[in-house]
Amino acid sequence: MSPRTPEQNKKIREQTQQKIVDAGFTLFAREGYASTSIAAIARKAGVSKGLIYHYFDSKEAILSTIFDQMIDLGDEILDFPDDFTPADKMRQTLQETFQFIEQQTGKGRLMITLALQPETYSNLQSKIERVNETQTVKYIEMLRELGHQQPELEAYRLGALMDGILMGYATMGEAYPLEKMKKKIMEDYVPS
Amino acid sequence: MSPRTPEQNKKIREQTQQKIVDAGFTLFAREGYASTSIAAIARKAGVSKGLIYHYFDSKEAILSTIFDQMIDLGDEILDFPDDFTPADKMRQTLQETFQFIEQQTGKGRLMITLALQPETYSNLQSKIERVNETQTVKYIEMLRELGHQQPELEAYRLGALMDGILMGYATMGEAYPLEKMKKKIMEDYVPS
Amino acid sequence: MSPRTPEQNKKIREQTQQKIVDAGFTLFAREGYASTSIAAIARKAGVSKGLIYHYFDSKEAILSTIFDQMIDLGDEILDFPDDFTPADKMRQTLQETFQFIEQQTGKGRLMITLALQPETYSNLQSKIERVNETQTVKYIEMLRELGHQQPELEAYRLGALMDGILMGYATMGEAYPLEKMKKKIMEDYVPS
Amino acid sequence: MSPRTPEQNKKIREQTQQKIVDAGFTLFAREGYASTSIAAIARKAGVSKGLIYHYFDSKEAILSTIFDQMIDLGDEILDFPDDFTPADKMRQTLQETFQFIEQQTGKGRLMITLALQPETYSNLQSKIERVNETQTVKYIEMLRELGHQQPELEAYRLGALMDGILMGYATMGEAYPLEKMKKKIMEDYVPS
DNA sequence: AATGAATGAGTCTTCATTCAT
DNA sequence: CATGAATGAAGACTCATTCAT
Numbered sequence: 037m038s039p040r041t042p043e044q045n046k047k048i049r050e051q052t053q054q055k056i057v058d059a060g061f062t063l064f065a066r067e068g069y070a071s072t073s074i075a076a077i078a079r080k081a082g083v084s085k086g087l088i089y090h091y092f093d094s095k096e097a098i099l100s101t102i103f104d105q106m107i108d109l110g111d112e113i114l115d116f117p118d119d120f121t122p123a124d125k126m127r128q129t130l131q132e133t134f135q136f137i138e139q140q141t142g143k144g145r146l147m148i149t150l151a152l153q154p155e156t157y158s159n160l161q162s163k164i165e166r167v168n169e170t171q172t173v174k175y176i177e178m179l180r181e182l183g184h185q186q187p188e189l190e191a192y193r194l195g196a197l198m199d200g201i202l203m204g205y206a207t208m209g210e211a212y213p214l215e216k217m218k219k220k221i222m223e224d225y226v227p228s
Numbered sequence: 229m230s231p232r233t234p235e236q237n238k239k240i241r242e243q244t245q246q247k248i249v250d251a252g253f254t255l256f257a258r259e260g261y262a263s264t265s266i267a268a269i270a271r272k273a274g275v276s277k278g279l280i281y282h283y284f285d286s287k288e289a290i291l292s293t294i295f296d297q298m299i300d301l302g303d304e305i306l307d308f309p310d311d312f313t314p315a316d317k318m319r320q321t322l323q324e325t326f327q328f329i330e331q332q333t334g335k336g337r338l339m340i341t342l343a344l345q346p347e348t349y350s351n352l353q354s355k356i357e358r359v360n361e362t363q364t365v366k367y368i369e370m371l372r373e374l375g376h377q378q379p380e381l382e383a384y385r386l387g388a389l390m391d392g393i394l395m396g397y398a399t400m401g402e403a404y405p406l407e408k409m410k411k412k413i414m415e416d417y418v419p420s
Numbered sequence: 421m422s423p424r425t426p427e428q429n430k431k432i433r434e435q436t437q438q439k440i441v442d443a444g445f446t447l448f449a450r451e452g453y454a455s456t457s458i459a460a461i462a463r464k465a466g467v468s469k470g471l472i473y474h475y476f477d478s479k480e481a482i483l484s485t486i487f488d489q490m491i492d493l494g495d496e497i498l499d500f501p502d503d504f505t506p507a508d509k510m511r512q513t514l515q516e517t518f519q520f521i522e523q524q525t526g527k528g529r530l531m532i533t534l535a536l537q538p539e540t541y542s543n544l545q546s547k548i549e550r551v552n553e554t555q556t557v558k559y560i561e562m563l564r565e566l567g568h569q570q571p572e573l574e575a576y577r578l579g580a581l582m583d584g585i586l587m588g589y590a591t592m593g594e595a596y597p598l599e600k601m602k603k604k605i606m607e608d609y610v611p612s
Numbered sequence: 613m614s615p616r617t618p619e620q621n622k623k624i625r626e627q628t629q630q631k632i633v634d635a636g637f638t639l640f641a642r643e644g645y646a647s648t649s650i651a652a653i654a655r656k657a658g659v660s661k662g663l664i665y666h667y668f669d670s671k672e673a674i675l676s677t678i679f680d681q682m683i684d685l686g687d688e689i690l691d692f693p694d695d696f697t698p699a700d701k702m703r704q705t706l707q708e709t710f711q712f713i714e715q716q717t718g719k720g721r722l723m724i725t726l727a728l729q730p731e732t733y734s735n736l737q738s739k740i741e742r743v744n745e746t747q748t749v750k751y752i753e754m755l756r757e758l759g760h761q762q763p764e765l766e767a768y769r770l771g772a773l774m775d776g777i778l779m780g781y782a783t784m785g786e787a788y789p790l791e792k793m794k795k796k797i798m799e800d801y802v803p804s
Numbered sequence: 805a806a807t808g809a810a811t812g813a814g815t816c817t818t819c820a821t822t823c824a825t
Numbered sequence: 826c827a828t829g830a831a832t833g834a835a836g837a838c839t840c841a842t843t844c845a846t
Contacts, residue, residue: 045826048826049826052826052827068262068345070260070262070263071262073818073819073820074819074820074821075818075819075820083827083828084827084828084829085820085821085828085829086821086822086823086827086828086829086830087826087827087828089820089821089822090826090827094820094821095819095820095821145344145345148340148344148395149260149341149344149345151395151399152337152340152341152395152398152399153258153259153260153263153337153341154399155258155259156259156260156263164399165400168399168400186412189405189408189409189412192396192404192405192408192409193389193409193412193413195392195396196388196389196391196392196393196395196396196409197385197388197389197392198392199388199391199392199395199396200387200388200389200390200391200392200393200395201388201392203340203343203344203388203391203392203395204384204387204388204391206344207343207344207356207360208360212384213381213384216381216384217381217384217385217388220378220381220385221385232807232808232809232845232846233846236846237807237808237809240808240809241808241809244809244810265835265836265837266836266837266838267835267836267837275810275811276810276811276812277811277812277837277838278810278811278812278813278838278839278840279809279810279811280838281837281838281839281840282808282809282810283809286837286838287836287837287838429805432805433805436805436806452644452646452729454644454646454647455646457839457840457841458840458841458842459839459840459841467806467807468806468807468808469807469808469841469842470806470807470808470809470842470843470844471805471806471807473841473842473843474805474806478841478842479840479841479842529728529729532724532728532779533644533725533728533729535779535783536721536724536725536779536782536783537642537643537644537647537721537725538783539642539643540642540643540644540647548783549784552783552784570796572789573789573792573793573796576780576788576789576792576793577773577793577796577797579776579780580772580773580775580776580777580779580780580793581769581772581773581776582776583772583775583776583779583780584771584772584773584774584775584776584777584779585772585776587724587727587728587772587775587776587779588768588771588772588775590728591727591728591740591744592744596768597765597768600765600768601765601768601769601772604762604765604769605769616824616825616828616829616830617825620825621828621829621830624829624830625829625830628830628831649814649815649816650815650816650817651814651815651816659831659832660831660832660833661816661817661832661833662817662818662819662831662832662833662834663830663831663832664817665816665817665818665819666829666830666831667830670816670817671815671816671817
């Protein structure tokens with residue numbers, strides 16, 4: 037009955053799905069998960085409500101997908117070329133993290149909010165933990181390579197610091213001294 | 229003239245109000261503001277839904293009251309005797325902050341969540357800002373007294389660090405190396 | 421136990437009751453019966469909600485009492501000295517009716533609204549009918565004395581006219597040409 | 613592209629919407645606006661409460677739509693062919709008005725009730741005023757053409773009279789001498 | 805006589821989800 | 826693949842009424 041080839045269909049499917057995920061992400065980040073309605077997502081994505089349920093089982097499934105994509109993206113951040121020195125790695129990691137903080141504030145805000153409500157979004161919990169762990173492991177490795185004494189503890193400290201900066205920037209916006217913080221932290225952690 | 233004396237009434241009022249605030253606080257902290265229903269608060273507080281509106285104008289008013297109580301508590305934390313040396317002040321501040329993180333995790337979680345959703349609870353925004361400012365100012369002063377070069381920037385860093393630790397502990401719970409972090413940070417900031 | 425004499429008590433009772441009736445009347449007239457809350461009446465009357473239920477069985481009972489008082493007042497309007505000529509009677513009746521329209525607009529508005537919702541205020545219905553009948557009978561008598569051919573029909577017409585004017589004035593307020601209408605109608609119905 | 617054709621949808625929409633409007637109208641007229649619940653409208657219309665909000669933004673929006681439909685109907689009443697003499701026009705106007713009073717008593721009752729509560733439904737107020745004005749203007753013109761001395765005042769009188777008759781009939785129902793009134797008024801205003 | 809704390813049914817409204825087409 | 830009409834449970838909030846004192 038359909039005049040479309042399977043390939044076309046697949047492409048359409050993926051595009052539509054992505055439109056929904058993008059719309060959902062934007063709104064979740066801006067308004068929060070609970071305050072964002074399926075109707076609003078449908079509107080922003082330019083599709084019908086029904087179609088959303090064609091692609092996703094529930095509102096939470098959208099969130100879950102968004103989360104997966106965020107994780108994939110996070111993994112990319114933490115990957116670098118083989119010829120990088122430990123200092124290069126740290127520099128790039130910090131730079132990219134600060135870039136994320138500045139440019140994807142909404143994303144960060146959303147992640148924090150979700151991470152802080154384990155009971156409500158229990159099936160995201162394992163994913164969140166995995167993200168944290170992955171990040172911590174990478175930090176530990178880098179810090180060890182850089183010759184820190186207690187790389188594990190130092191990794192927690194660095195992680196907390198970056199989380200705190202994200203929070204500060206997400207809360208205060210432009211009033212937060214993001215650039216200065218970046219400079220200071222780069223100086224501290226990246227031997228020049 | 230009144231059958232119950234004004235004192236009796238006042239006491240009843242305060243008790244009931246506090247029951248509602250406590251229930252609201254617990255649930256807001258655990259489930260988030262948006263996901264907590266008035267019905268749930270009423271159930272937990274052991275009162276009727278109607279009574280809640282006898283004491284509070286709206287759901288947001290409950291939140292606001294909770295917030296005020298949290299602020300009062302926060303102000304106490306930041307007060308210390310006159311004969312304290314700068315190091316004493318810093319030591320006590322950090323100790324009390326870590327204690328807060330450990331013992332009042334729910335409160336901390338709630339504050340972060342709220343701070344991160346500026347648009348939704350705009351009338352809390354000013355209060356949150358006040359808290360932040362107060363804390364930052366105190367940090368700056370202490371760090372200056374301790375001889376730090378850039379007390380302001382350092383204050384932001386310390387603030388971010390503590391926020392990040394709160395976040396980590398709130399997310400991971402006992403799995404978070406809170407004690408070790410405390411020790412490390414005390415060593416860093418409090419000259420012994 | 422009470423230091424008050426029975427007389428004092430009676431007086432207090434009547435005064436309080438009247439305060440409630442007055443407050444209720446004002447609010448019912450201004451906001452409508454359904455939109456007026458017992459709490460609002462209590463506030464305006466300066467008494468507690470509980471006291472209202474000490475004097476009245478229900479919200480509707482207040483309305484009913486208000487109605488009775490309005491009827492008593494209406495009866496007075498239609499009573500005149502024995503030495504009045506038919507023209508005197510008509511003149512005074514019309515004058516007082518116009519005065520009522522102008523000065524007690526709220527009262528009139530309330531009566532119309534209630535009269536128009538028989539299903540809702542069914543136990544007021546008989547009272548309303550009695551008012552209408554009484555008025556019509558008086559009109560018929562006066563019009564017959566004045567020599568009208570079809571006094572009954574003419575009474576309905578005059579009644580409708582006055583009701584319509586009340587409605588117009590209640591709706592338009594000062595924009596309604598009440599004075600001119602009064603003059604015209606007096607000329608028509610009162611031979612001079 | 614759509615499974616139901618747009619025409620089908622439009623038809624469904626209009627039908628359902630009209631069912632809601634009809635149910636709302638009946639109940640508003642009988643019980644009053646404030647005393648009619650959305651649940652009652654849904655029940656009478658045979659739809660779910662939710663669907664009502666799919667079609668109308670609020671309870672007041674239903675009322676507003678009802679009103680608009682009533683106005684459209686009213687406008688038709690006041691239009692007549694070009695070759696009508698002034699007497700023809702007046703005759704037809706009165707006839708149609710009486711017909712409205714008799715057959716659309718509920719509509720009339722609702723309009724009066726709403727007109728009498730200016731503060732509550734303020735955004736209907738302008739519409740009501742427009743209706744009144746339109747009607748008055750038409751009356752004035754007709755009465756002038758018929759040679760009345762003070763057509764404006766006479767228009768107000770005629771308007772009041774018809775309003776009063778509507779009220780009487782709406783209140784008393786069959787007990788009201790509607791036919792006789794009609795005959796009398798026709799004789800008075802339409803030269804034969 | 806009087807208060808006001810307390811209740812619970814009911815109000816308008818929202819929204820995730822289903823389903824006929 | 827796609828639509829949007831329809832549902833029903835739940836949400837915040839109101840209010841007439843009761844009751845202990």
